[in-house]
Amino acid sequence: MAPPANRRSSYSRRAQYSTFLSYSAGVLGAVVGLGLVVVSLVNPDVFSPLRGLASDATEPASQAVAGGREMGRNAIADVSGFFHSGNENARIRRELAEAKVRLVQADATRVENQRLKALMGIPETDATPVAFARLTASTGSSTRRYATLGAGHDRGVITGMPVRSPMGLVGRVLEVGASSSRVLLITDSESLVPVRRSTDGVPAFAQGASDGTLRIRLINLGINPLKKGDVLVTSGSGGLYRPGTPMAIVTELLRDGAIARVLSNPSDTDYVMVERAWAPPPPPPPAPTTDGIKPAGKR
Template identity: 65%
Template sequence: MAPPANKRSGYSRRAQLSSFLSHTAGIVGVVIGLVLIVISSVDPSSFASLRSIAADATEPAAEVTSEGRNFGHSVVNGVTGFFKMGSRHAQLEKELAIAKSRLVEADATAAENKRLKGLLGLLRSRDDIVAAASMTSSTPSSTRRFATIGAGAGKGIQKGMPVRSATGLIGRVLEVGQNSSRVLLITDTESLVPVRRAKDGVAGFAQGQGDGTLRVRLVNLGINPLRKGDVIVSSGAGGLYRPGTPMAVLTQILRDGAIARVISNPTDADFVIVENVWAPPPPPPPPAKAEKP
């Protein structure tokens, strides 16, 4: 005969005990809940203490859970970053290249503005300037040193006029066209400029060597007073070049002079100014002699 489908727990002491314990636990839980509700209503401070005790008891388990959650996030972020690192690195390299290019452009613009401001200051402070022009070409590597400027007879330029940049003397006009002029640079071997040391007026002549430097020879031979780093300017002797125009810095001392590096490099001069030929002022007339009585 088959056993009945609705067999009661009374037939098994284990089943009866399990049923009793489950009912007892439910009743105990309800009673504890009611007690906690009553305590929270009657004495909230005591309930807060109980809540703190419960939080302290569950804190270790909460810390373990939090660490596991953080570790999981770290793993996920690491895996995601690994796959995104390549594209992000390429993007950063591109942005860095663009930033470097813009920085170079900004430096070039600042340098050009500085040169233009220097020329503008000369144009405003001088009344002997004929014209301002662009330097269209130069011959930095040839045995002869010439340059071409974008101004000619149409702007009043004549043969022999000095040409300079904002930083110093470049040369003199050799040939004149209607809209352009050819300039003999001071570094050419055919160029000879009377000079003096800026700080004390030691006189000499500066001749181009055809390699971008000048050979400075002293007028008075003897003990060479020149020193490395001395600045050489035009002296104005004999006319043509205005006195005091910066020209070169001494780099090597010789027995009768020195080798100098030009201050104004034609390859770096975008714009130049053309000056009138300078003539030294006439000497004062001798004092009149008193007539004898």
Template identity: 50%
Template sequence: MASFTRRSIGFSRKEQYSKFTAWVVAILGAAIGVTLLVLSWTREDRFESARGAAGDVVRPVAVAGAGGRSTSQNLFGEIEAYFQAGSKNRRLEKDLATARVRLAELQAVETENRRLKELLNLYEDDREPIVSARLIGSTSSSTRRFATMSAGSSQGVERGMPVRSERGLIGRVLETGRNTARVLLVTDRQSTVPVRRAEDGLTAFAEGESDGTVRIKLIDLTINPLKPGDIFVTSGSGGYYSPNIPVAVVIELLSDGAMAQVLSNPAATEFVTVDPVFDPEASAELE
């Protein structure tokens, strides 16, 4: 046990000497540093060469560090520019897609306006209508398509007279009562209306399909020049209908013509006008 105690004391003295030496060196180093600092402030010319030599020694490291910083800055700048360019490209693509949609909408509006102008210019008959009346009923579940209006023989309505709304042709009077009349709609299977394409006068027949549509049957079957959106109007042939009353617009092409949607839907029509027969003599021959 005594031997262990002596060894512990010896180790403690050695540790104390080491700590004392470290403190002495630290104090001397601090004193020398302070002395050199004071001298560098008061006698700058004495340390000019030393500072220059030290600068020369550390120059390669400083240049390398500066180059690294510059390279890293350029690299980070390029990376940032890359991601910013990608973000700008996505924004430009989105703006372009929006512009295309707006352009399509404007083109659709322009087309619709042009079509409406064509429709407004179609009515050229200066003759006064016989009477204006209200549609008070129409068939929708039957295979036949009729409507009833609130005007008859007492108001001057006669069999065969065309019936139309502000949008186009509804049909023609089939039977008359004193204050009501039965109208054969253009969509009935027994209805055939001579028509022409509004833009160039291409002739055809509009035959009712009893489902709200009409079948456009071309007279010349060698080629089908129709396209969706074509507007057909009455041609004036047959004697019943005056020319240029809107009838239907093409919605689907067929081998011998097209399917078309009537422009004046009786179900959405409240008031109609009754026109005089366009050519009584020609219509009488068809009876």
């Protein structure tokens, strides 16, 4: 008599082995995954080389996608500008006239600052950029805010270097690969930057809120002096970030600070500049004293 077509797995050694291997693979995968999660929580830097290799491997494709995204934005801007060219031209002419006046004032202020620094013996720090590169990708919906930079060890980038765009500060280099880097954005919850109000220097700290905004925390508690529309720049306290770099605009006031919108949105930023980490200049030497020295001609 022919054997039944629907037999249990116990009658087939091959079926038994297949079932055993499938369960073993599932349990092993769960154990390995759990171990990787524990290691990433205890020591996140362990996987930095692997992330660097993955970023370097996908960097050419990211460059191509970023180029296509830029072309699309430029095409939309060209079509929109065609219908609004008249009003935009008049507005730009007015702004250009005002900018020329402000440029003359800024040049006079720069020359005066150089003269005062020379009198006080404060050396000028090197402001030459290390590299110019494109932000090929950035996290938009994650609780952590990172971006991928198309430059690595091949361009002289090292960990800790500030990254900025023409609009303002973007973040700092967190991990460096051969041809790409990982940037910690200023909107990340782990980012804390000393800032001050551009008009009168009110000190504060800007902490990322992980939603594209910054939480401004005042150092001196009491009456909140901030106002909507205030521009915040880096203060340079503690080094790393060069003082005076534009950063955010206050949009909402709180009891102990404010909520601010970043000036340089990573999703709208194409090319950025990598700077050297800034260090405060050493204090000037003390002035020579005349204690114990009698003026000439007197005895």
